[in-house]
Amino acid sequence: MSHAKQVIAVSDISTKVREIETAYRNYLDVFRIPEDHRIVVNYSAGKDSTATLAVANALFGRRVQAVMADTDNEHELTIDFARTIHEQIGCHPVQVVKRIYSEADFARRRAYMKKNWSKKQAIRMGAYRGVIMPSLARADTAFGRVWQKTAKRWGIDFETALDAALSVMHPSGNSFLDAALLHGKFPMLRDRFCTDELKIQIAYDAAIRPMLDEGEVVVQWSGVRGDESSKRAGYDRFAVDMRDEGYLYNFLPIHQWTAADVFALHRYLGIKPNPLYLQGASRVGCMNCVLCNKEEISETAARWPEHIEKHRQWEMKVRLASRWVHWMSTGTVSQAWVNSIIGFREITHRRGETVKVRRLLGDVPRLYGLDTEVQHLDWSGFYGPRGGMGAPSVPEVVEWARTGRGGKVYDLVKASLNTATCSSRYGLCE
Template identity: 70%
Template sequence: CKPVQIVKRVYTESEFERRRQSLIKRWAQCQPIRMGAYRGVVMPSLARSDTKFGQAWQRTAERWGIEFETPLEAALSVMHPSGNSFLDAALLHGKFPMMRDRFCTEELKIQIAFDAAIKPLLDDGEVVVQWSGVRADESDKRAGYARFACDERDPGFLYNFLPIHKWTATDVFALHKYFGIKPNPLYLQGADRVGCMNCVLCTKEEIAQTAARWPEHIEKHHAWEKKVRLASRWVHWMSVGTESQAWMRSQLGVREVTWFDEDEFTGEEIAMRKRYPVNLGQEVRLHGLEPDVQRIEWSGFYGP
């Protein structure tokens, strides 16, 4: 058995085929937006070119420099394994990782390590102790981790051990120096941390440093963005029309809320009023309708 085993999450053609079939089925339908300011608004089909939206999207496609009749065609064109696990994950999710949806960590690190290295040992009846270099001073969340704890994925057989949890960064580099181990070259160039370039958690300063020192990575990200945007229904919906929110709010207007409060000096009851803009998705009142899900024609949603 080799002392070090390197594993990698590989997204297969069958996974992309399942995603393609899902797009073909779902993008042909009119779908409601599920969250945010537009929640509840039903959006147009992404598989038709004979609608107002479809015709406007074709102008977007021309601006992007692509030749497809519909957003669905564009999405299917990139829905194939690229050979890069991160890009493949983004294509299958139809978006890049975000602060509250870091599927990259779960799929490309945690789950593949468990499936490829840990689970086979557990299946053989072994007790596994997983070592990690997490340190308490890296974040408040990590500071709350126990140094040794049972892993709930297989209680009694799988444990997590954080041997350097209480160490500082200075301690780590001091040990490197003691044993004559050179640190990652990026640290010697002034980087605060080493990981994905650029991680969704990085700062604007780190992005600026990447652009200045390694512009090829920014160019690579730009090329990836052009692919992933084709797999995102949200990008397609929002890619046409730039005055939608302002125009829509002008049609919806505002709602006035009145409540009564006691004057702190006179003790008299006084009326208090405040005007709120009507929510675009949840509280639309076009044509006097107040359904749970408001269906708005494309021309109405994006403006005259």
């Protein structure tokens, strides 16, 4: 038997579903949850959330409601799948919700920028903590005149960096882009505001809070599997949600399942998976996630280049909304200016050797060995630092993603990818 057939072989799914039912009813008893509680499935249109919704519906039927938060960075096939999955499962239609940023949100941000970007500002964290950024609202300073060269390089016509930033600070009609504009950057590993604002909070506000306000007890079912990461492996299968203790709970029904189990359930119930799984995708959701891996980036560039172009256009706008990028984009001039502020001082070691080291203003800024003279940022990069590049643009990241290990030689397998044929990382192609 081939590996692919082993991956998708149907196991005893009915036994696994019975285990979920037994465990869940035990949790209801332990936590004294009333029998008439509400069940909300956090849905993403991926394999795991689809399996979770199917199991919940099989056990509790019409008591189940699914909610999906559309980040406005999803593939259109994913949204279509979410809107029609009830036809395959027989459940209620999935409630698709979206965070909408208003003109009032942008007005508050514009007011903040006018007030604070006009003043000098000390960097509060990171390698440059303590360095003073100049006013971005003046054209008659050394920095302002140098920035004009940056504006010319970018192909924009504004008198000051603040003017350029204010030009993009209006609702774009895309929630993901609007979030990035308001934050002045794209989400990062340690600042995943996209998850917080575009998924968790809007799903809670639109679907769960109304139930809680009516006095309902709600259990959220989520398709989190422990074998996806060590962090997820450590999650409790059932837990109190502290946003509304005593009324809101979290349950992970398929926490111990494998991907093979999930697709076996699809086959067992006759559910066709999200079509992206037949087009090379290992996961579905944001297209692409800012934290996706090298293979996903190269796959997207080959199969869905329009999404790559979309992110490139977003970068051009978000860089204007970032005070940091404006300041750093002036290149060697601004870096020489940083060095002139930081300067150097002499230190004599115990053995009598005297060396020059970077002078710190008190204890800050701490540059931690960074050579400021070679840093030159034109972008607020959608994908963040990749391949040893400090702030690469989307096209640069795509080129890197097409290379093999080490990022220097193009990968022939990626270069010869046939996008017209079925491709599944889970052995789903016949």
